[in-house]
Each structure stands twice: as C-alpha cells, then as structure tokens.
Amino acid sequence: MNGPEIHVEFAPELLLFVPRARPTGATKAATDGVSSLGHVVESLGVPLTEVGALLVDGREVPAAHVPQAGESVTVRAVAHPQRVPGAPLRFLLDVHLGTLARRLRLLGVDTAYESTDIGDPALAARSAAEQRVMLSRDRGLLRRRELWAGAFVYSTRPEEQLTYVLDRFQPELRPWSRCTACNGLLRKASKEDVADQLKGGTHRTYDVFAQCAECGRAYWKGAHHDQLVAIVERAVASRPAPH
Structure with missing residues (x-):
C-alpha cells in the first residue's frame, strides 16, 4: 500500500x-x-x-x-432501532425482494416495490422523491448519494429478511390493512362488490370480503389464510414491549 x-x-x-x-x-x-x-x-x-x-x-x-x-x-x-427522521416510515424494495414486499404489506407497512429492473438511478430517484427507505442487497445501489435512506438486507431468506427489517426499523404494524399486490389500502366489501372475482365455490363458501381501494383486488379468508395468520402473529409477537 x-x-x-x-x-x-x-x-x-x-x-x-x-x-x-x-x-x-x-x-x-x-x-x-x-x-x-x-x-x-x-x-x-x-x-x-x-x-x-x-x-x-x-x-x-x-x-x-x-x-x-x-x-x-x-x-x-448502525444502531437498532434505526430512526429515520423527517417522513413517515415507508419503504421501497428492488426487484429481488418481492416476497419481503408482500409480507411487509401484509403487516400494513407502506411498501413500494418495483417488479421490474428499472435501474439504480431510477430507484434512487424514487427513494428521494417519495422519501422512502431503500431496501436492497445491491451494495452499489446503496452507495448512491441521492437515496433518501437505505438499508442492506443481509439474508436471502424471506423469513429472516422480515425479522431483520422489523428489528432494525420497528415500523408500526397494521395487519390486514394493505393490498399485498399493489400496496393500496383495503376497505370492507360486500359479496356483490367483488362477485366478478369469485369462482363458484368461493361465492358459496365465503361471506366476508375486503377490496383494495386502488386496484380493486378482492380478499377473503381462503386456503392460505392460516399461513398468513402465522406470519402476522410471529411479527406482532416479536415487537418490543411498550415502556
């Protein structure tokens, strides 16, 4: 040297x-x-x-x-929990973190996600424009000066990724309040509101529905509901006790 x-x-x-x-x-x-x-x-x-x-x-x-x-x-x-000043805590995830994005949305965390590779400059610009914490495993992206804030996601396993993000940032959780597909807010819906999205068996079996105010997607307690409940319960149980 x-x-x-x-x-x-x-x-x-x-x-x-x-x-x-x-x-x-x-x-x-x-x-x-x-x-x-x-x-x-x-x-x-x-x-x-x-x-x-x-x-x-x-x-x-x-x-x-x-x-x-x-x-x-x-x-x-960086210390945990990490406090991000100035804006309500919300996230932006790159194309490689789709499962993590859906799980954060399941928990009601405001999470934007790019399902295609739009490039590091565009991601960094969106992080700055919307004041979102950029979550990524791309070290080059996280070194871009225009980022609002960012964090490296250390694991490749969605379960560990979620645990890490919740521990590092401790976002407020509002389970079942966001669309896992688009991040829009959910509202109660009648069977008639979502009838065009229901197959025969679902139409006969379920009576309680929610619908995304943004994309219109319908939600009900289907076959995978127990798995989703388990994710929510683990996340809520991991929260630190209030002082």
Whole structure:
C-alpha cells in the first residue's frame, strides 16, 4: 500500500463487506489528505447506510471528517432501532425482494416495490422523491448519494429478511390493512362488490370480503389464510414491549 495510512477497525456485523479485514476486524487504508472518512469506508466496501458511529482515536466524528496519517478509526454498525427522521416510515424494495414486499404489506407497512429492473438511478430517484427507505442487497445501489435512506438486507431468506427489517426499523404494524399486490389500502366489501372475482365455490363458501381501494383486488379468508395468520402473529409477537 502506497502513501500515508490509517488503521481501520470494523464492527463484526460489517465484516461481510470487508473480506480483507477478516479475521481480526482490522485493516489499513491509504489516506490522501483530501478524501472524507465516509469515502474511505465506502471504498473499503461498506455502504454508509450500514455505518453507525465513526470514531477517530476514540472521539466521534462525522463522515465528512478527512482522516490524517496515523489515525485509528473505529467503524460501528448502525444502531437498532434505526430512526429515520423527517417522513413517515415507508419503504421501497428492488426487484429481488418481492416476497419481503408482500409480507411487509401484509403487516400494513407502506411498501413500494418495483417488479421490474428499472435501474439504480431510477430507484434512487424514487427513494428521494417519495422519501422512502431503500431496501436492497445491491451494495452499489446503496452507495448512491441521492437515496433518501437505505438499508442492506443481509439474508436471502424471506423469513429472516422480515425479522431483520422489523428489528432494525420497528415500523408500526397494521395487519390486514394493505393490498399485498399493489400496496393500496383495503376497505370492507360486500359479496356483490367483488362477485366478478369469485369462482363458484368461493361465492358459496365465503361471506366476508375486503377490496383494495386502488386496484380493486378482492380478499377473503381462503386456503392460505392460516399461513398468513402465522406470519402476522410471529411479527406482532416479536415487537418490543411498550415502556
């Protein structure tokens, strides 16, 4: 490594992004006296969305701090629960997180989802325009400056993804209030309101319905209802007790 160096130590949760720092959690990084500490951390592989406090020789500094040769830097992981200031908490998910999007909507969490790959610039722009937290496993996307806010989804398993998002952000849950297909709000509906969507057996068997105010999709307690109830109950049970 050429030029002046700083010593950088990462929290264990962040070593996924910095293979060169394994197994000790520490590595060296070059400093040019111009680049910010945030830039240096990202150049080592860690999106700033995953970074909590930054300490230089034991004192907390902003990401804009310009490190000097010989400094010792500690990079902590973002604290849970993470508070996102300024806007009601809502999310935007990329094309790879469809199951997570549907489960968040099932819980009544305002969740936008792009079912096609519209590209990182468009996703980042939507996050900023609608003030939504971008959830993704794409590290490059999470490094885009125009994001409103973002978070890396560590697991590839929907159950673990949901648990992680609920723990990290602790959104308000309003189960059964949103359309899992489009994120619209649900309202009570009569059998006559949704009759054109019901097959014969469903029409005869069920009498309680809801309908999306946006896309018109009908909902009732069908064959998979027990599975959905189990997801909701686990999520509600995982909430921290009120103080």
